[in-house]
Amino acid sequence: MSKTETKARAGEDVSPVAEVKSAVAGFMSDFKDFSSEIDDRLKKQEDRMTKIERKSLVAARPVLAAATDFDAPHQKAFNAYLRSGEDDGLRGLELDSKSMSTAVNGDGGYLVDPQTAESIKSVLNATASIRAIANVVNVEAGSFDVLIDSTEAGAGWADETSATGETGTPTIERITIPLHELSALPKASQRLLDDSAFDIEAWLAGRIADKFARAEAAAFINGDGVDKPTGILNHAAVDNDVWTWGNIGYVPTGVDGDFNGGDAIIDLVYALGAQYRASGTFVMNSKTAGAVRKLKDGDGRFLWSDGLAAGEPARLLGYPVLIAEDMPDIASGADAIAFGDFNAGYTVAERPDLRVLRDPFSAKPHVLFYATKRIGGNVSDFAAIKLLRFSVS
Numbered sequence: 001m002s003k004t005e006t007k008a009r010a011g012e013d014v015s016p017v018a019e020v021k022s023a024v025a026g027f028m029s030d031f032k033d034f035s036s037e038i039d040d041r042l043k044k045q046e047d048r049m050t051k052i053e054r055k056s057l058v059a060a061r062p063v064l065a066a067a068t069d070f071d072a073p074h075q076k077a078f079n080a081y082l083r084s085g086e087d088d089g090l091r092g093l094e095l096d097s098k099s100m101s102t103a104v105n106g107d108g109g110y111l112v113d114p115q116t117a118e119s120i121k122s123v124l125n126a127t128a129s130i131r132a133i134a135n136v137v138n139v140e141a142g143s144f145d146v147l148i149d150s151t152e153a154g155a156g157w158a159d160e161t162s163a164t165g166e167t168g169t170p171t172i173e174r175i176t177i178p179l180h181e182l183s184a185l186p187k188a189s190q191r192l193l194d195d196s197a198f199d200i201e202a203w204l205a206g207r208i209a210d211k212f213a214r215a216e217a218a219a220f221i222n223g224d225g226v227d228k229p230t231g232i233l234n235h236a237a238v239d240n241d242v243w244t245w246g247n248i249g250y251v252p253t254g255v256d257g258d259f260n261g262g263d264a265i266i267d268l269v270y271a272l273g274a275q276y277r278a279s280g281t282f283v284m285n286s287k288t289a290g291a292v293r294k295l296k297d298g299d300g301r302f303l304w305s306d307g308l309a310a311g312e313p314a315r316l317l318g319y320p321v322l323i324a325e326d327m328p329d330i331a332s333g334a335d336a337i338a339f340g341d342f343n344a345g346y347t348v349a350e351r352p353d354l355r356v357l358r359d360p361f362s363a364k365p366h367v368l369f370y371a372t373k374r375i376g377g378n379v380s381d382f383a384a385i386k387l388l389r390f391s392v393s
Contacts, residue, residue, distance in 0.1 A: 116205050117354050123209035128323050129217035130232070133281050133342040135380065137349050139179070144349035146380040148173040173245065177349045179376040180227050184211035187366040204356070208371045220346070220377050221326040229377030232346060233328075237335055237387055240271045248379070250335060250387040257332040257390050262295040262303045268339050268388045269317055276341035276384045280319045283338040285327040292316065292337075330390055337388035345384030350375040 124131060137144060149172055186207035193200060216229070223231040232248065240249030251268045254260040272280060284292065293304035293314075305315045313320040319339070328334045351374040359368040379385065 116201050117352075119202075119205040120209045120212070120354060123206075124213050124216070128325065129213065130220035130283070130322075130324065130342060130346055130377075131216065131348055133283075133322055134220070134346040134348045134377070135343050137347065138352045139349050140351065141179075142374075143176050143178045144347070144376065146175040146177065146347055148175065148381055175347075175378060175380055177229075177347060177376045177378045177380075179349060179351060179374040180229065181372050182212055182215055182228075182375050183370065183372045184208045185368055185370050186211070187363055187368045189366050190360070191365075193367060204369060204371075208354075208369075212373060216375060216377075217324065218326045220348070221324060223377070225378070229348070229375065230379070231377075232338060232379055232385060233335060233387075235379055235382070237389070239393070240386060245382055248382060248385055248387055250389040252389050252391050252393050254392060255390070256392050257330065257334070259291070259295060259390075262297055264388060265292070265295070265303060265317065265337075268337065268386055269319070271386045272340060273383060276344060279341040279343060280339055281342060282316050282319055282321045283324050283327060283342070284321065284336060285325045285329065286323055287329050288327065288336045289314075289321065289323055291330060333389065333391045335387040335389050338385060339388070340385035341381075342385065345379060345381045346377065347380040348375065348377045 184207065186204065188200075188203070219229040219231060221231045222233055223229045224234055236247045237250045238244070238247045240251055243249035249271060251264060251271050253264040269277065269280065289304075293302065295303045297303060303317055304321075307314055313322065315321065327338070328336050330336045354371060354373050357370040357372075359370060362368055
């Protein structure tokens, strides 16, 4: 007797539809068991994943990418704080100083999570600024001291019988670089923040980076040292023939407000000591660079040469050129070109943390984001930088 006939005598539904339903139910049951087994295996694999492997997965993602299942709790909490001001997630985090830097600030702000802070730093480094060629140090204090041996120890010849006289001793110069607060105050509407498609971290990083980059680049050139870094052009400049420590030496072009051929640039290069010259870099703005690249030597060859590969800096007399738009234009008496070893000659000191405070009240219906960073800068070796002055003498 067939199976169908047996079911029919027992009064069961033996229609084709019923058989299909029975088959599907069996398949779904088997699939559910299979799915559960896969989930168990994935969970076991997840449990075996080491901390280093987790960090590798996070590092492999583009900076400030959209949230994924691998996002660290601190990043999700920081995103929630930016969007709605919800800080329960930040307050409840157990901080691990080795793997994350998000923390609650006593003044009501929060440290930016590692991905956001790194994005801002990369934009600052990519901006045409003295930062790119200066000595950049991270400090935890409110200032940074640079010790410079500005003179040499004396020496003399001695023979076997003559008394040895006392020689000169070196002079140690202490240059203190205080850190100042650099701030930015971008804003966004609450409606925009409520839009989950809006990448709040990328937007905030871009706005802060742009503001900070322009502000610090200007200060490194022209800053007066009052609540900001001290720029290279804020120090007294004297003719290099009578240069003394504490001033920056300049070489005149011989013509008021113009070049007198390319000889002045050659004189500028050799006004710098040989110990600095090997690491020398020219600094000028785009307008000045446009004039310089037209100069030729006595044999009709251009002094300026473009980089041989994409991304390489242009070269002037074989030395790289940094285009810093805050340098002055060519004018009467202007120090429009600088040349030197800026890694030795200028120091940028900064605290590595960046703080963000959310303010939803001061500019309703917009939300303000008050970001602060502490940074300082000053000339650290006055012998390492020279200027080209567009004047007769």
